[in-house]
Amino acid sequence: MAAPAAAPRPSYRPGVAMLKRVLASVIAITAGSFAITVPAYAAPFQTTATNLNIRSDAYLSAAVVKVLAGPTSVEVDCQKSGDSVTVGSRTTTWWAHLPAHGGYATVAYIDTPGTKLPGVPDCPQDPPQTGDVTLADVQAMFGSRIANPSLVQTGLPSLNQAMRDANINTVYRKAAFLTTLVHESRLEYNIREIGDTRLYGGRGYIQLTGDFNYRPAGQWLGIDLINNPELARDIRYSAQIARWYWTVARNINPYADQLKMGRVNAAIGYPAGAEDQRRCDTFRTAIAYLSGQPAPAVNCSRTAKMSGDTTRLTRAQFDALAKVPGAPGTVG
Structure with a gap:
């Protein structure tokens, strides 16, 4: 992976992480043959990468569904643990779900002081898999x-x-x-x-x-x-x-x-x-x-x-x- 171009790091304000009302109702965004649902609440954050891969899941092997130019503001509705990513001195296993972009971005490229986004709930767990097909x-x-x-x-x-x-x-x-x-x-x-x-x-x-x-x-x-x-x-x-x-x-x-x-x-x-x-x-x-x-x-x-x-x-x-x-x- 190529390192992103250096970008000014905006100062972090704790109040920014508070969940806010972004839409009065759920909006369905058509993306190919499936719909992405934007939840009624999300928290705004800033990305720090020039070109950031948005993946279908919280893993480096997951498909890239979009490359997001930036740095830019994004809305995050939940976060989940996945593959570890290290950027500079910070290592994190947490990935932010960006509903408007239909996928996940590593928290390593989101402007926050820690390894997990404050004020953002964990994503619901994936449906349990028994391992056996019937x-x-x-x-x-x-x-x-x-x-x-x-x-x-x-x-x-x-x-x-x-x-x-x-x-x-x-x-x-x-x-x-x-x-x-x-x-x-x-x-x-x-x-x-x-x-x-x-x-x-x-x-x-x-x-x-x-x-x-x-x-x-x-x-x-x-x-x-x-x-x-x-x-x-x-x-x-x-x-x-x-x-x-x-x-x-x-x-x-x-x-x-x-x-x-x-x-x-x-x-x-x-x-x-x-x-x-x-x-x-x-x-x-x-x-x-x-x-x-x-x-x-x-x-x-x-x-x-x-x-x-x-x-x-x-x-x-x-x-x-x-x-x-x-x-x-x-x-x-």
């Missing part, structure tokens, strides 16, 4: 795509274990992973790609394809998938193969954290096309269900280099292809 959950998210509920139910214990093992434990990660699997296999652990007669054709949750995937997946699991490819759709291995692809063959969790569903799709390997938009739509629906609120803006796009079939790329090759230099002059 049949009712996937039916609510994916509807008719769950074509064989009893089979899906049978596979869920192994799938939930694989998700725990892969740290697929946040709303965005769960939504991206489950969206991918429901489009690949309808969440059926033993499915074989229809009409695919290839020895190493699509099998299982992730539709493992190609000897270049069967061999390393088998080595990672300690089984011989080359000579026994049908094991890829065995309930003992199907979910763990999906975990292997998500975290070993590729490193997909960070793309989910950043709401970059286009890169998730590219990492799965199929060429760009209409399927990308279908998966993005399903991703949004899954986020809304898991979080209990409309999904933030999702990046469905791919670069030209990632628009083709990437299945044969190694992880290092794909990471190099997907790497985008950080924008200069942005912080937070």
Whole structure:
């Protein structure tokens, strides 16, 4: 992150932190395909950065929803603890929610003497996550795509274990992973790609394809998938193969954290096309269900280099292809 240009630090006045009436009623601001609600009360503060990243959540891996020029005045309605940020001699884990901008800014770049904003309440806690996905959950998210509920139910214990093992434990990660699997296999652990007669054709949750995937997946699991490819759709291995692809063959969790569903799709390997938009739509629906609120803006796009079939790329090759230099002059 580039350091912000030096700016005069306005003198802090305790009275400024008092909650005030900013609107007589709630105003809905349309932002893309979702609405941002500005609460009736907020507290004014001053940012200290030239270009400040406003993120979808209080984490440095969260998607940047806006870059706010400044220093400028902002309204803060609540604050939450997240990733630690150090600016100069001050370190803070607190992030301010800026309702008018639809996201969070680190308190490190807000003019206040401490590490937490005075007079501002903590944000409500995120909806609790049990860590386990139920049949009712996937039916609510994916509807008719769950074509064989009893089979899906049978596979869920192994799938939930694989998700725990892969740290697929946040709303965005769960939504991206489950969206991918429901489009690949309808969440059926033993499915074989229809009409695919290839020895190493699509099998299982992730539709493992190609000897270049069967061999390393088998080595990672300690089984011989080359000579026994049908094991890829065995309930003992199907979910763990999906975990292997998500975290070993590729490193997909960070793309989910950043709401970059286009890169998730590219990492799965199929060429760009209409399927990308279908998966993005399903991703949004899954986020809304898991979080209990409309999904933030999702990046469905791919670069030209990632628009083709990437299945044969190694992880290092794909990471190099997907790497985008950080924008200069942005912080937070």
